[in-house]
Amino acid sequence: MTSVHKYNMGMIGNCSFLAYIDTRANVKWMCLPRFDSSFVFGSLLDEKRGGEFSITPTDSSFQTKQYYLDNTNILCTEFFNHDWSFRVIDFAPRFRLYERNFRPLMFIRKIELLRGNPFITVKCLPVYDYGNLVPEIVTGSNHIRFLNLGTQVRLTTDIPLNYVIHNTPFVLSENRYLVFTYGIPLEAPLVSTAEDFLDKTKKYWQLWVKSTSIPHFYQREIIRSALVLKLHQYEDTGGIIAAGTTSLPEYDQAGRNWDYRHCWLRDTYYTLNAFNHIGHFEELEKYFQFIQNIILSEQHRIQPVYSVTGQKKLTETILDLDGYMGNKPVRIGNEAYTHIQNDNYGQVLVSLLPLFVDERLNIAGQKSSLPLVHWLLQRIEETMEEPDAGIWEFRNTLQHHCYTFLFHWAGSKAAFRIGQYANDQPLKRKALKLIKESANHIESCYDPQRKVYLQATAVPHLDASTLQLIAMNYLPGNSRKAILHLRALEKELKTNDGLFYRYRHEDDFGKPKSTFLVCAFWHVEALACIGHMKEAIQYFEQLLLFSNHLGLFSEDVDASGNQWGNFPQTYSHVGLINAAFRIAKKLDTPLFH
Numbered sequence: 001m002t003s004v005h006k007y008n009m010g011m012i013g014n015c016s017f018l019a020y021i022d023t024r025a026n027v028k029w030m031c032l033p034r035f036d037s038s039f040v041f042g043s044l045l046d047e048k049r050g051g052e053f054s055i056t057p058t059d060s061s062f063q064t065k066q067y068y069l070d071n072t073n074i075l076c077t078e079f080f081n082h083d084w085s086f087r088v089i090d091f092a093p094r095f096r097l098y099e100r101n102f103r104p105l106m107f108i109r110k111i112e113l114l115r116g117n118p119f120i121t122v123k124c125l126p127v128y129d130y131g132n133l134v135p136e137i138v139t140g141s142n143h144i145r146f147l148n149l150g151t152q153v154r155l156t157t158d159i160p161l162n163y164v165i166h167n168t169p170f171v172l173s174e175n176r177y178l179v180f181t182y183g184i185p186l187e188a189p190l191v192s193t194a195e196d197f198l199d200k201t202k203k204y205w206q207l208w209v210k211s212t213s214i215p216h217f218y219q220r221e222i223i224r225s226a227l228v229l230k231l232h233q234y235e236d237t238g239g240i241i242a243a244g245t246t247s248l249p250e251y252d253q254a255g256r257n258w259d260y261r262h263c264w265l266r267d268t269y270y271t272l273n274a275f276n277h278i279g280h281f282e283e284l285e286k287y288f289q290f291i292q293n294i295i296l297s298e299q300h301r302i303q304p305v306y307s308v309t310g311q312k313k314l315t316e317t318i319l320d321l322d323g324y325m326g327n328k329p330v331r332i333g334n335e336a337y338t339h340i341q342n343d344n345y346g347q348v349l350v351s352l353l354p355l356f357v358d359e360r361l362n363i364a365g366q367k368s369s370l371p372l373v374h375w376l377l378q379r380i381e382e383t384m385e386e387p388d389a390g391i392w393e394f395r396n397t398l399q400h401h402c403y404t405f406l407f408h409w410a411g412s413k414a415a416f417r418i419g420q421y422a423n424d425q426p427l428k429r430k431a432l433k434l435i436k437e438s439a440n441h442i443e444s445c446y447d448p449q450r451k452v453y454l455q456a457t458a459v460p461h462l463d464a465s466t467l468q469l470i471a472m473n474y475l476p477g478n479s480r481k482a483i484l485h486l487r488a489l490e491k492e493l494k495t496n497d498g499l500f501y502r503y504r505h506e507d508d509f510g511k512p513k514s515t516f517l518v519c520a521f522w523h524v525e526a527l528a529c530i531g532h533m534k535e536a537i538q539y540f541e542q543l544l545l546f547s548n549h550l551g552l553f554s555e556d557v558d559a560s561g562n563q564w565g566n567f568p569q570t571y572s573h574v575g576l577i578n579a580a581f582r583i584a585k586k587l588d589t590p591l592f593h
Contacts, residue, residue, distance in 0.1 A: 005252075005562035006548045010066055010075040011228070011244065014092035014103040014201075015235035017182075018244040020044065023066045023549075025077040025088040027053035032182040033105055033151075035234055035241050035308055036261040036332075040126040040153070040182065045247060045330055046321040049131030053180070055088050055111060058119040058169045066549060072205035073227050074198070084116025086172055095200035103235060105182040108194050112175050119169045122178070124155050130319050130332070137165060143185070154185040213279035215584035221544060222580050224551040225573035226278050229271055232570050234308040237293075238286035239263040240271050241308060243555065243566035249327040250556045251514040251564045257327060259334050260555075260566040262314060264305045265291070266391065269347040270518075271570055274577040276354055288355055291348060295372055301379060302348070304341040304393070305334060312337065336393050342383040343391060343404040345376045346411025353414040357421050370422055377415045377427065380408050380434055384441065390456070391465045395508045399456035402445035403465040408438035410472050442474065451481075452488035461505045462492050464519035470526040471582075477529035486526050494523065498539035499546075499557055514556040514564050517546065521575025528582040536583050543576070 009022040019041075020029040028044040030053075031037045043050035062081045068074060073094075078087040089110040094103045111120070127134055128149040135146035135153065139161050146153040155164070156179045163170045177194045179186045186193065205227065214222050233240045246259035268287060275283045294310050295302060303312060316333040323330050356369070387398035412434040419427035444457045445466075455463035467489060469475045475482035493501045500519035501512060520543050527536035546557050553572035555565025 004560065005564070007552070007554060007563050007567045008548065010068065010550045011231065011552065011568060012073050012075050012090050012092050012107075013231040013244075014073075014094035015101070015231060015233055016103045017092065017105055017107075018231060019090070019092065019107055020244070021075055021077065021088075021090050023064050023077060025055045025064075025079075025090075027107075029245060030107065031244070031261070035232075035244055036259075038128050038130050040128060040149075042127070042131065042321075044245070045324055046131055049127065049321060051125050051127035051131070052123050053126070054121075054123045055109070056121050056123075057084075058121060059083075068224075068550060069202060070206075071209040071223060071227075072202050073231060074202055074205070078114075079118070080114075084118035085114040086118055086120070087112050087114060089198065091198060091201050093197040093201050095197075095204040101235060104184065106186070106197075107180040108197060109178040109180075110175065110194060110198065111172060111177070113172050118172050120172050121167055121169045122157075122159055122164050123167050124164055124178070124180070126153055126180075131321065139165070142190070151183050152181070152185055154181050155179070156181070156186045156190055158190055211279070213277075215581065217580055217584040217587070218540075218544070221551060222278070222577055225553075225576045226274070226280075228552065228568050228573045229274060229570055229577075230280075230283070232271075233283055233286065235286065237309055238283075238288070238290035239306070239308040239310070240268045240283075240287060240570070242267045242571065243569050245566045246332055247327070247330040248324050248554075248566045249564060250512070251558050251562075252325065253327060254509070254513065254564075255329070256509055257323070257329060257331055258566070259314075259316075259332050260569075262305045262307055262334055263290070264336075265302065265344045266304065266341070266347050267571055267574075269351040270574040270578070272351045274574045277577060277581045281354070281358070281360060284351075284354060288352060291352070292369075292372060295348075295375060301340075301383075302344055303337050304339050304344055304389075305336050335395070336389075339389040339393055339395075340386065340398070341390065341393065341404075342380075342386060342388045343401070343407040345379040345383070346407030346409070346414075349373065349376050349380075349411035349414040350407070353417060356418045370418070370424060370427070373415055373418050374427060377412065377430055377434065380411055380438075381430065384408060384434070384437055392463075392502055392507075397508070399459060400441065400444075401456045401463075401465075402442060402453050403463070403468065405438050405441040405445070406466075406468055406472060406474060409435060409442060409474060412438060439474075442469070450488055451484040453485055455503060461503055462489055463503045464489065464493050464500050464516065464522065465502070467519065467522040467526045470529045471522060473529075477531060482526075483530055486523075486530060490523070493519075495559060497561070498523070498542045499559075514558040517543070517553055517555060517557055517569070518571040518575035521572070521579040524579040525582045528579070528586050531586070533583065533586060536579075536586075540579055540583060 027041040030041045041051045074091040138145045143156040243260035247257040250256040314333045314337040316335040318329040321330040390401040412431045416431035453466045455461040499515035502516045552568040554563035554567045555569035
């Protein structure tokens with residue numbers, strides 16, 4: 001029996017950067033100073049050129065286990081055998097300081113002795129420019145400087161420096177500390193600072209979790225998903241990325257390898273919906289600032305995707321790297337920025353709706369923001385008849401997509417509600433007109449013989465994105481039309497395990513061979529909407545089996561249950577949260593797990 005492919009790594013971060021650490025405490029991926037910068041450690045995509053930051057026992061007869069400290073983004077990797085044990089505690093400092101969130105470009109590793117006297121080897125060699133720059137190494141009294149990487153890069157440690165530079169094994173007879181900094185170095189006591197930052201970071205995350213509002217339905221899974229989502233917001237600007245990795249393939253040797261370290265406006269709608277569910281509105285307010293800067297700088301249309309700083313041009317480039325498990329090409333940047341994807345206007349409107357109608361938010365009722373709503377609604381009107389690349393970003397196909405029309409409809413309904421709240425009669429009139437027009441276009445995608453809504457007008461294909469017709473209440477859950485539509489999609493796109501394909505037809509790269517995990521969670525939501533709770537819970541529980549050992553979900557899962565695609569994927573974790581809340585809301589009696 002072949003083993004199932006899972007991403008055997010966890011992720012830490014502090015909303016300034018992310019780091020991925022595998023079950024042997026190797027840092028497989030870390031980009032600095034931003035999510036979309038070059039990796040400093042990147043062996044995930046190239047073992048030879050990716051640099052290394054590892055902590056390894058010299059005795060090869062050991063086992064490991066990896067886990068998060070409860071309700072935190074602090075990752076522990078424990079090594080043990082009969083004679084000894086130790087653990088590596090990895091975290092990125094984040095806590096309140098001077099009325100602000102302290103989130104430096106600092107990665108702290110505590111090597112904690114648990115039992116015995118293990119011999120270990122510590123290696124630290126950062127690189128830059130995607131492996132093209134290898135630093136000159138200079139030692140200080142208690143630190144190692146890595147020169148020629150564009151800024152100050154330093155490792156401060158109480159391990160003898162020569163042991164690190166020359167990869168010399170040494171006995172771990174007491175706790176040891178490593179502080180890796182990019183930019184401003186650590187100019188403070190090492191041990192007490194590291195311990196203080198660890199304690200404050202632990203308390204920060206546990207307080208953040210304590211302030212969430214979640215049902216008594218798979219709370220542990222919702223909490224982990226919420227913590228994952230929080231790490232993907234780049235706090236400096238408010239932008240939220242789809243994932244922290246690039247070029248992890250949709251399935252082995254697929255060629256579908258994309259850079260997801262950017263801000264898709266569509267993904268952000270679902271992410272903010274999840275944040276709203278758990279009662280965290282500060283992320284929404286921060287995102288409003290990000291989106292406002294983008295929209296006010298655009299004249300005619302918004303792109304599907306921007307950088308974390310709102311940069312428009314994301315030129316797609318292929319790097320000369322080996323790729324994950326030999327999967328090429330390795331891409332940075334994303335051509336999707338050039339696409340026409342008209343569902344974005346409605347999705348931005350729906351995501352911003354709480355800012356105008358929820359009295360708990362700081363900018364609720366601010367009429368100064370109404371021009372932004374008018375602008376978005378005007379774009380819906382202007383693009384109503386325009387074909388686009390759709391949610392799945394077809395590179396060589398433009399169609400009138402049902403999903404795009406759905407968000408014209410949903411965005412217009414959101415604009416109407418904002419118009420009601422602000423007593424803006426012109427906004428209400430235009431929104432009502434576009435609600436009717438978009439509904440007519442949605443109906444043009446309906447196949448009365450098959451009793452299902454198609455991917456687009458004048459095509460025979462089915463598409464999992466039309467599950468959202470039910471979740472968005474275009475098709476009321478108690479309607480026969482919703483049930484028949486759902487069953488038709490299940491027949492063609494669902495697997496026996498409850499996984500869901502986006503579509504089954506050939507696209508620009510051939511026929512898809514892996515399912516898209518968020519679509520499976522959309523299916524669970526749709527089942528809950530039509531009142532089929534037993535099925536919804538059954539499939540929800542089955543989907544939980546497709547996470548890795550830490551409860552982290554990838555983008556794609558193949559028919560054998562293998563994790564593929566960029567990781568962890570915000571879409572998937574958003575899907576879990578929204579599906580869990582949909583089920584919990586429909587249940588008469590809360591379930592405790």
